[in-house]
Amino acid sequence: MTVEAGPDGLKNVGAKKDSPKKDVLRETDDEARRLAKGLVRSARFGSLAALEPDTGYPLASRVALATDLDGAPVILTSTLSGHTSAIMADPRCSLLCGEPGKGDPLAHPRVTLFTKAQRIERGTETHARLRRRYLARHPKAELYVDFGDFSFFKLDIGRASLNGGFGKAFELVREDLLAPVSDADAWAAMETGAVDHMNEDHVDAIKLYAEVLVKAGEANWRMACLDPEGLDLAAGDKVARLWFKESLADPGLLRETLVALALQARNQD
CATH class of the missing domain: 3.20.180.10 (PNP-oxidase-like)
Structure with a gap:
C-alpha cells in the first residue's frame, strides 16, 4: 500500500499501481449456459430497458415474454407504449430476466441480455410462428394480438451478463445462449x-x-x-x-x- 500526506495533513491510503485487479468473473461453463438459457426460456415477463428518444434516458418497462425456437426473447408491444417508440428509434435495448424468491432478492439468479430489437412483419412465416408460440405462453393475449397497433419484436442477442447469485458472475456470448x-x-x-x-x-x-x-x-x-x-x-x-x-x-x-x-x-x- 502507498501512504501519502494530503494537503489537509491527513494521510491518504491507496493501492499500489501495480496491484492486480481481482477478476470477479468465473469461466463460462455448461452449467452457466444452462442456467442463463433456463432463465430466459422460463420467464413469463422481464424488464426491458431502452433509450427514450426525446431525452436519451434509459426507459425501463415490464414486458411479457416468449421465446423463438432458438431461444431468442420475443415481445408483443403496442405503439401506444413508450418502449415501442424507443426501440423503433434505436433498436439497442437490454432485457433482465430472473424472478426473486424467498429471502434476499439479490441471492437469486438473473441474466441481463444485450440485444437489438427486430420488428417482425405481419403475414410472414416468422410472424405466424412467433404468434403461435407467444399465445401458447400468454393465451389471454389473443384478445389484442391482432390489433393493428400491436407488433412482435424479436430481441436479437449480442451478449449477456449472468449473475447466478453471490460470487457467481459470468459473461456470455451469443453462441452460449442460442x-x-x-x-x-x-x-x-x-x-x-x-x-x-x-x-x-x-x-x-x-x-x-x-x-x-x-x-x-x-x-x-x-x-x-x-x-x-x-x-x-x-x-x-x-x-x-x-x-x-x-x-x-x-x-x-x-x-x-x-x-x-x-x-x-x-x-x-
Whole structure:
C-alpha cells in the first residue's frame, strides 16, 4: 500500500499501481449456459430497458415474454407504449430476466441480455410462428394480438451478463445462449402438430414430464412449446422447462424423444 500526506495533513491510503485487479468473473461453463438459457426460456415477463428518444434516458418497462425456437426473447408491444417508440428509434435495448424468491432478492439468479430489437412483419412465416408460440405462453393475449397497433419484436442477442447469485458472475456470448436451428419452418410445422397432439391425447405423459422429471408440482399442466433443446410446460401462471438430454438436430427426432421421456418418467414414478 502507498501512504501519502494530503494537503489537509491527513494521510491518504491507496493501492499500489501495480496491484492486480481481482477478476470477479468465473469461466463460462455448461452449467452457466444452462442456467442463463433456463432463465430466459422460463420467464413469463422481464424488464426491458431502452433509450427514450426525446431525452436519451434509459426507459425501463415490464414486458411479457416468449421465446423463438432458438431461444431468442420475443415481445408483443403496442405503439401506444413508450418502449415501442424507443426501440423503433434505436433498436439497442437490454432485457433482465430472473424472478426473486424467498429471502434476499439479490441471492437469486438473473441474466441481463444485450440485444437489438427486430420488428417482425405481419403475414410472414416468422410472424405466424412467433404468434403461435407467444399465445401458447400468454393465451389471454389473443384478445389484442391482432390489433393493428400491436407488433412482435424479436430481441436479437449480442451478449449477456449472468449473475447466478453471490460470487457467481459470468459473461456470455451469443453462441452460449442460442440453440442452432437448421430449418425453422420444418421445426415450426413439427412443433405445431406435436404440441396439439400431446395436449389432446397424452395429458398423462405431460403430467409425468412436469411432476416427475421436472418436479414442478401438481397442476393442470399442458405443453406450450417445443424446440431443439427441450420443451416448455405451462399451468396458469406456472412455467416449467424440461431439457432434452441432447439438442436435436432434426425435428423428426421429436417423437421418439417424447416417447423416451415418458418411459423414463414412468420408471421413476
